[in-house]
Structures are given as C-alpha cells and as structure tokens.
Amino acid sequence: MPDKRASMHDAVADLVRDGETVAIEGFTHLISFAAGHEIIRQRKRHLTLCRLTPDLIYDQMVAAGVADGLVFSWLGNPGVGSLHAIRRRLEGGNPLQIEEYSHFGMVGRYTAGAAGLPFYPLRSYQGSDLPAVNPKIVPIQSPYGDETVYAVPPLHPDVAIVHVQRADASGNAQIWGLLGCQREAAFAADRVIVVAEELVEEAVIRADPNRTVIPHAIVDAVVIEPRGCHPSYAQGYYDRDNRFYLDWEAISRDPEQLDAWLGEWVYGVASRQEYAEKLGAERWDELTPGPAPAAPVDYGSYQ
C-alpha cells in the first residue's frame, strides 16, 4: 500500500481548491480544527462548507472569509450559544448562501452520496416549513401503497476531511467513541484527507478490523496531527476544552476580538504543533482523561 503521509500544509494545498465543496465532519467529537485553520492560513476562497453542526470551526472559517456557502442542519455553539460570525452574515447584508436540512437529512445526504444512490428516503419534514425553503427536500411516494415519505439528494463533497484516533501510513483509519457520519462523508467525497491523532503500524489496524471506519482505497492524504481537534476532543486522548467554547461566545460577538483571535491563534502560528505548544502543557494536562480501557476481544488465529 502506498505511503500517503503529508504535512497539513501540503495536504490542504494539494487537495482543497478554491470554489469547492468541503466537508470537515465529526459530531462534536474529532472535529479537525487543525485542517480548518490551515484552510484559513492558505486563504482559500469561495468554499461551500458542509457540516451537520458548523460549530466554532466554520464560524472561524466564515469569519476569515473562506466561505461563500453553508450546508448544515444545526447552527450553534453546542451547549453554549450562538455562532455570531455566521449569524452576522445571515442577519446582515453580507450574504452567505445557505442550504438547510435536519440532522437526519444531512446524514441521509452523505449516505446517499456514499452509496451511489440518486436519493435518500426518510421520515421527516412532513408538516415542517423546511421543504418550503429548501426545494431539494421533496416528497416521494412509496411504490408499495400510497404512503409518502421525503427524499434528500446525495451530497458529494469535493473534499472530506476526517480526524481519527489512529491511522496507518496509507490511510486505513480507526475511530472509537462517537462515529457521527464520518464514514459516510468520506465515502461520499471525491477526495479524502485523513488526519490522525496517532500514526500506527498497519498491523495495529489489522489487529482490529471491525474498528476501521475508512479504508485506504478512498484516502488521498494522511496527516499525522496530534491534538488536531482542540478545542473539540478525541475520545481517550483529550477532552473538549469547554472553556474555549464558552470564551468563543464573547470573541465571536465582537468582530474586532474575532480578528485579533484569528491573528493570534491561526495566522500567527505556522502549524498545529505551534498552536498546541502555545496553548501550554498545563491546559493539556487539564484536558487529559484518566484510563478506561476497552474490554479485550480475541479474533482468533486461523491457520
């Protein structure tokens, strides 16, 4: 299997192109802030950003001017409040093209994209105003009887960026904890960047194949980026930095503070490593969980 390792700089430079549709997925868990910041640093433009929950990372990317559009299902600072940079665009005069679903609708769009289906049927939207403002959400009649459900179209991002706990050099990637819709987003995408907390030997992947979420066959680049999710988290590695999520409320309310924050923490650092060091050992200590090992499992050796 080919070695696909690259620096975040090179992976983003090579694989993320102006005007494209980009999905940095991960539901609360495993959000690649490192990739988002690199996209900001490289001043990518006119992107359409897809995520169920834009979270702080898309608020930052929108504030930095990389995005023309947003495809999403829940727009907030989870457990805290608003994404004020995005809200300013939506409530003010500076348009941001939005395409809005429910969570299951977004999951269905990725799933149809991954599965090569022309549509995904689901039981939602009946009686909601969402189909009225998003013409892509349409009713579809069951071929058995006259029941009607709704359909959403496939979503095929040009690039999906997925942070995982461990991956080998060719891109076989394993996740535990919340799985979100990373598998679906990756299979749906034209190109895939796997960002890993840890590089492991292929033998580690092969020692637990049920945990593999993404196979190397769909991966274009592997970036080893420890602590690449902060202030989001990586199950078993570090906790969500809730202090930062709380702080973001005030930072994002004020465009000047936000610009200063981007200047200091994104443009002002060359890499995620520099960011992590700048954050300081004490903060990382606070975020480190205690041990909770998985119960052992034996696959058996069959010769």
Add this chain to the structure above:
Amino acid sequence: MPDKRASMHDAVADLVRDGETVAIEGFTHLISFAAGHEIIRQRKRHLTLCRLTPDLIYDQMVAAGVADGLVFSWLGNPGVGSLHAIRRRLEGGNPLQIEEYSHFGMVGRYTAGAAGLPFYPLRSYQGSDLPAVNPKIVPIQSPYGDETVYAVPPLHPDVAIVHVQRADASGNAQIWGLLGCQREAAFAADRVIVVAEELVEEAVIRADPNRTVIPHAIVDAVVIEPRGCHPSYAQGYYDRDNRFYLDWEAISRDPEQLDAWLGEWVYGVASRQEYAEKLGAERWDELTPGPAPAAPVDYGSYQ
C-alpha cells in the same frame, strides 16, 4: 435492566409460534444451529424462514418439516455444493413457497424493516429476470431527474434469532468479525432472541460500547448457549467445522440418511450441551483457534 435469561427450550417455546416468519441470521458466521435444532425438536410448523443463505440449518429445518416458505438470496452449501433437502422440495412435487432476492435485496429488506421505511432503494435487478419472478421487486423513479433504480419492501420477521459472542443478562450484545445483517434483522423483527456464546457482566459491555450490535431495548430473551453455532463458527471461539459441511453433501442427498441424522443429532439430544458433548472434546480441540487479540483501545475516563 431486567434479567431476560431463558433456556433455549423456553425461549423457543415462548417466542416462536407456528405459522410465523422467522429469521435466524448470520452470514456464514454465528449461525444459531442450536436455535434451529430446538425449533425442530419442538415440532414447530408452517414457518416462513428468512435468511440470505439458508445454509445447512434451513436445509435441516425444511427436511424436518417446520417450513412452508423460504425468503432468501443464495441457496447452497457454502464452498461445498447443494442443499439437497430444499432442492428436492423445489424440484419435486412437494411445494415450498419461495420468495427470492439478491443479497443486497435481502439486506435492503431488513434495513428498511429496521429503519421503519416503506421501501429500500438499490442499484440492482436492472436487466435481471428476478423482478419478473418476484413482483415485490419494483422499479422506482428518483425524484431528482428521471433515473430509475429498484426498490424492495421492508421485511419484518415475527422473530429474529441472533447468535453473538457475548451478551449481558438483559440482552446487550456484542459481535466481532463478520457482522452480516444481524443488527438490521434484529431491529426489523417484532421479537428478538439473543443467543450468546458467553454471558458477561454489564460492565464488560459498557467497557466497549462501539462493539454493541444489539441493545437490550429490543431483546425478548437471552439464551446462553456456548458452542451454539456448530458447524458454523464464532470468531475467536471456534472454527467452522468444514468436515461437517462436506459430510452434509452426502447426508442431505439421501432422505433416509438425513432422517437418521436428525434422529441422532437433533431429536436424539435434549439440548445443545448434549450435542456438544456428543461431538467430543477432540473435535472441539481441532476447531479451537490460536489467540489473535485485538489492539487495545482506551475510551478515557471523563469525570
């Protein structure tokens, strides 16, 4: 959580009823022969049996007269040859109602059943004669553009029987190795019998939640039945007994031999434990794999 443990005898007596639709799932792996044999022993009648691959167990059940119908996608002795008891019914005068799909069609039927959908769309059947002989396979047009795919209807077994490697007393069940469509079959069914190789404490399940395939909320009975899959296998516990699969070719070709086999190995034993003992320690030794432990994973303790 309630303790749902029952003997195989009681679980089958209480939950499998004459005339019902029954799915004993497991693709090659984790086929509950123990449940099938108990259904034969209790002389259940007029069942409709669903499985992607009827395998030897349904050949035995059909031979024993429990089934009126079969819903399936591949009818053979995997890697060996034919299921002669079923073939005799299909090629001879004694009708067995069949409803035939492809594998993906069967998987789709369980998936639609599990997901509460009125149909499951898939890219198959175009140009095949299968829709001509199974009117439940119908074309469906995409609401986006004029593309046509095919649909299959949901399958809702009255009972699904799923063998797993480990379960707790209330039915939270974990599988590793081939996952087949057991999760889908169980969620699609009205009642679920979990048969487990091993009973574990709830804490073992909670120590690796990503491995849980079936939650207790959908389980009606938990049967602890070590070696319950023989001659099928349980990854990490014992290997497929290929000698038996080879032997079945001759046994099932000859109705008298088949009857004698049922007499000796099904009616002639009271339980799976008796069957396993009758098979003998030497055979079990031959089938026991060496160790191949999964790579460790840490979920982290978040207090």
Add this chain to the structure above:
Amino acid sequence: MTVGYSPAEMMIVAAARLLEGERTCFVGVGLPNIACNLARHDKAPDLELIYESGVFGARPARLPLSIGDAALVTGSLSVTSMNELFSYYLQGGLIDVGFLGAAQLDRHGNINTTVIGDYHHPKVRLPGSGGACEIALNARKVHVIMRQSPRSFVSRVDFITSPGRVLDTVVTDLGLYRVEEGEMTLISIHPGVTAGDVQAATGWPLRVAPDLATTPAPAPHELRLIREELDPARVRSVKETVPDLSGSGDCAQDPERGSPHGLRWRPAG
C-alpha cells in the same frame, strides 16, 4: 419545612415526573438531561437515555457539556453511527419520548427553532432543526421545555421547524400545557404563579383547563438528588436561565436576550 427552589428546578422536576413508566428517551443537554437523570433515580428506574450523537444507555460520570460529550460515551451501552441511530432507533420506532426545546411555540403546538422574522431576511437566525424535526415526527410523544414569554408563546410561529403532531406536554417556568381540541391548554400552574402571570406571558387569549391544577412543588428528595447528585456544581439548575436543550442539542436560545434572564427564586409552596 420551607425549601427554596429555582424556576429551573421546578421545570426539571415537572419534566422528570412526565417520564414515569417510560423506557426510552431522546435527550438534549441541559435541563432535559438533569430531568431524565432525576427520573432514572426516582420514578423511571428503567429509563434509557438516547442521544442523537449515537449513544444509547448513557451513564455519564459528570454533567455532559453537550449531547456529544465524551462522558456520554465512556460507560454507555452502545455507540453507533448517526445513520444507524436515526434509522434504527428513532425512525424504527424505539423512542418513547423526545424532549425538544423551542424559541417559539404556537397555539397549535408547532415549534420554531429556525428564525425570528422572514427566513430569507431573518431578524434573528436561530440554530435550526438539528434532529428536532425527525424527533417530532418519529418519537411516540414529545415534551417541550421552554421559558415562556409573549415573544416565545405566540399565536403563530414565524417558521414551523418541527410540527407539534405528537406534542404531549409543554413545561415552562410558569406551568404545564397540553394540546386539547387542537389548542394549547394550560393544565397546571406552578406554585406562586397567578393566572394573570400566565396570560401576560402568552401571546394569545389562553385556553385554561376547567380542572386546572397546581403543580406540586419540588419535593425535598427531588431537590436533594438534583443538588447533590445530578448537578452538584449547579451548572444548569440554577445558573441556566434559558433552557439550553432539545433532542437536538441547543435549539432554545432566547432570540433577543442580551444577558441572562435572572429568573427569580421562589419559596416552596
């Protein structure tokens, strides 16, 4: 004995009591999370908590910071992909109760968490559906927890995010409501609240049940559980003035607040 309690505590307790006998509940963070855990410790010992993030049977060792908190995962019974969670658990019909938040709720029980004003030119852009729309259509019943005001309790919502088709009970800081004969009806009023308070916080002439009850105040053992076991840091049950909750995370921010509301403490009734 007089024990003081906050409006949030009244809401938590009232919501928890709704869960008696239920087995599966789709939970949002914040008040519903504490309410569900209170029910598990009290009137619904078999209640399993399900989160749209993919978690079934959570037993968080701390109060979760979001519906995707790491503490919900560790020690839970099952974690699946969101596709499987929405497909097999929710759409498959396993969910007895879903809790939703609302920025606006109307006379017919419809829920708005999308916009205040016109969708294309919003006065206030709210979070949107998250999983709320499908929860509102696939759970057997739905309860709403929200703070009540003339701006949030409106005759007609600006946008129907989630239809109120299976709406059961609405818990506010003033009372409890059910939809009866197609219309939101006050069925119980919290201790210390007057009918005038309620009408003043409602944007249409309110229908009141003929057998209007008074909500029993939080019992000492309920308050003890909340304060000593479920939220010892008092993160939510005192400080949280805007119910930050829904099956879908946080749909319920007050659209126009500039600062916390500072709900008053009330003496026990």
Add this chain to the structure above:
Amino acid sequence: MTVGYSPAEMMIVAAARLLEGERTCFVGVGLPNIACNLARHDKAPDLELIYESGVFGARPARLPLSIGDAALVTGSLSVTSMNELFSYYLQGGLIDVGFLGAAQLDRHGNINTTVIGDYHHPKVRLPGSGGACEIALNARKVHVIMRQSPRSFVSRVDFITSPGRVLDTVVTDLGLYRVEEGEMTLISIHPGVTAGDVQAATGWPLRVAPDLATTPAPAPHELRLIREELDPARVRSVKETVPDLSGSGDCAQDPERGSPHGLRWRPAG
C-alpha cells in the same frame, strides 16, 4: 522444460493475468480466490480483496473455505456490515473488478445461476444470485470463470440472474472470451485445445476473433506460487473440477453432474 498443469491451474493463471493494474477486486472462494492471490504475488501487488461478507483487504493465512471464512477476518484491514459493504464499497463505485461464476452463460454474456428449466418448475434448482446481480451492475467490470460445455455455453440462458452489461472476459477451461459487437467472441485458446474442441463445447455457432491468440501456458513461477504458497494442499487447483466461485460464493455448480468431471492434465505448451 515441460511442466504439467491442470485445467484449473490454467484458468487460475489466465484469471490472475487479467488483474494486472487493478486495485480492488470482489472475490469469490475457490479459483478466483487463488487467482486474486496469485495476482497479488505477481502482477497486481496493490490489489485489495473484497468479500461480500464484509471484508476489505483480507490476508488469509489459509485458503478460505468460504467467502465468510474466519481466516478472511483475522488480519484484514476492515470488516463492516453487509449493508455498508454493498452500499459504500460496491454501489458506491469502489470495485474495479468482480469475479462471477455461471452455471449458464449465453451468447450475449448474460449469466444464469438460478435455474435450469422453468423458474416455477425447475429441472435443476441452482443457488440463485447471492450478490452476483448487484456485482454485475455495479463493478466497473466483471470477469466470469466457468467450465465450458454445450450445456453451460448456451445460445440463451434459461434465466438471466445477472446481466452481462459490464462483462469483460470469460475464462473457461478451453479459452478466453470477450463480448464484441454484442456477441461472445473467442479471443484466445488454451494450449492443446483445438478450434473444434471449443465449438463442440459451445451451444451456438461461435464467433472467433480474427486475431485469435493462444493463451500463454502457466509459467513456472506462476505454478510454483500456486502450488507452494497459495494452495499447497491442492484443495482447489487440482481437485476442484467445477469452479466453485463467484462474487457471491458458489454459484457455479454444474447443474447435472453426478460425480466430478475429472478434467485431464495437459502438458505445458
């Protein structure tokens, strides 16, 4: 140097050569499994083996007994549910090549693995589709491996299980075929086989390519790999006379055999 080889070995080698440069192959047990592993050791080192049972990137330590063998799981790169395997890998368009077996193949490349005779009153009931129908419609290309006879190579199949829409090459014990201008065309003949042998084993007047080739005989290194590494017990490559194979397991049993065929050994060309 003269090395004897079996017809099965010729088929394995011919099939393996078709995989040069391919990256992902949907594999059945039996001959395709050996062929794919031969290709991996020889001309297609990056080839990944995918099984409809849910396995991607298998490295079996022994010759698998079925497509669901435990040895395919241990040490593989990924094991998923069948729903995910069919949806994301196959239907999602990741499969370069699928191998299928056939009980009957017709002049237009359609595949029958369902029945001989009428579907509702079958003379011989065959296994059916398994995954073959969707493999035949979703893989980029499909190769068929089968034993050729007037009963299996027929003008029109009794039942189209899998349409031959993306059929690339058919490997038989006598030669290689491709569909050209809508019709099965002999493009290469195995060493020691005559045009008469081939026509005698074909149920319609056979189209022959103008540039008909002779299949290069198995090379010594290919035979060594098969015999010493891939199938040292000679389970399949000698004894197996009916190619027991398909993307879908075992679709290819000869419908009318009562006993093994006993294919002859041939001297190397």
